[in-house]
Amino acid sequence: MEAVSDSQSTCPPRLVDFAEELAGMAAAVARSYFRTSVSIDTKGDESPVTIADRTAEQRMREAISQRFPDHGVFGEEFGVDNPDADYIWVLDPIDGTKAFITGNPLFGTLVALLHKGRPLLGVIEMPALGERWIGAAGHPSRRRDANGLQDVRVRPCPDLGKAIMRTTSPDMFQGPQAGAYTSLEQACSLTLYGGDCFCYGQLASGFVDLVVESSLKPYDFMAALPVVTGAGAMATDWQGRPLTLDSAGDVLVAGDPAVHARALALLSGKT
Template identity: 60%
Template sequence: MNVRPERLDAAIAFAEELAEAARSVTRHYFRTPVAVDSKADESPVTVADRETEARLRELIARQFPDHGVIGEEHGSERPDAEFVWVLDPIDGTKAFITGNPLFGTLIALTRAGRSVLGVIDMPILGERWIGAEGRATELVDTAGRREVRSRTCPTLDAAVLQTTHPEMFAGQDAERFARLSRQVRMTRFGGDCFSYAQLAGGFIDLVVEAGLQPYDFMALLPVIEGSGGRATDWNGQALTLESGGHMLAAGDPALIAATSRYLKSS
């Protein structure tokens, strides 16, 4: 699974180019009167989502024509390639269309279905988290470039739990989340991908979500793991391109087993 260091360096540099390209598009449309359409699942989409992803695909095709791409807005191309880029041009479209700056662009590079590189880019905040296989997660902002670490929190009763919105849980999922929420010190809502950046930076301890697609979580995995945390499904299993939409992220890996007991399906 290891990627040669020089090859990984080149991929990181290119991923940052992609993030800069995405920023130029999303910043152009942010807090402007863009039309909002509804997709088949009734989730919102705008010209900014579509144009951002199209631009990233164009750059990938030019730089790495043999790589695959999986994106939220424009589907899959060569998904069986050795290396596949997984893109979410605007994670948090509801935030974007309501003028909330807590949306981001997610960029992942996978090999054999597992993430080797992930970027969480917050274009309006001017913050970028970069995680890569075997390396410490870095935060790039106006202060420069530095490593970040998640925090120690071995027990649920001391943990801060976050999720984007309670409506992402239905039926038994809602019951399981509520059961977990009663065990932690504090539960917070909102954030989309920014929640995972908060976790990597040591400000919260758990993020639990459901109904996700690979483009929602593949970029998050190297960021979380490179900060010292761990991310799995609700049963404590590794996340890949083939995983379902249930995600559990913990800044302290010691929390995974305790949290999973409240969430797992069997």
């Protein structure tokens, strides 16, 4: 059992190393099943799940229980353990299972650690691409690939009319949100669909300017928050509030504060 200080403004390197270890073990599981004939089950919310999702999360949970038995875990496949713990790991073993089961390499593993409800660190792992983004409180965000580790930074883009936006699918926006989203899309220069967690890595690296999504679960976005904010982005819900475990999951991330403000006005109906 490893002890962790209860006061965290800067994430200790050993926690970052462990988060990368978790992401790596889940990625190894995902790669072993990728583009193989795995059976596909359907969960209660009609989303697909495979043995790869379940095995990867089990491996991560086992590692956490051995290293930090007093920590909580919130995982997509096996729910919440020890929810009142000061430290809670938030896990999505395969973010983008639809991409995974169709042989699309844009699926990822997400690992986040919250301290008293606040995101302390996050890892976006792309198993099929060999890329990893790491964000940790008190440190600049970084990207790791076969060439090593480099700091990443969002790019300036104060003009929404020149912004490139990404979202997983336009189908996630329903009811009044659909109209607000359409207004934002029409105001941007280019919108690309698909990518799931990869979109947040692209934004952190300065290749796109906006990521907008709706009705996500905490395990879909928690790991991305330290990555994008550590790279200089602004991340809120559609009302400009901080994203937490209790958020509705309506996510707006922008690399430039001026674009965030303009996008927020359109999405919140305050234009």
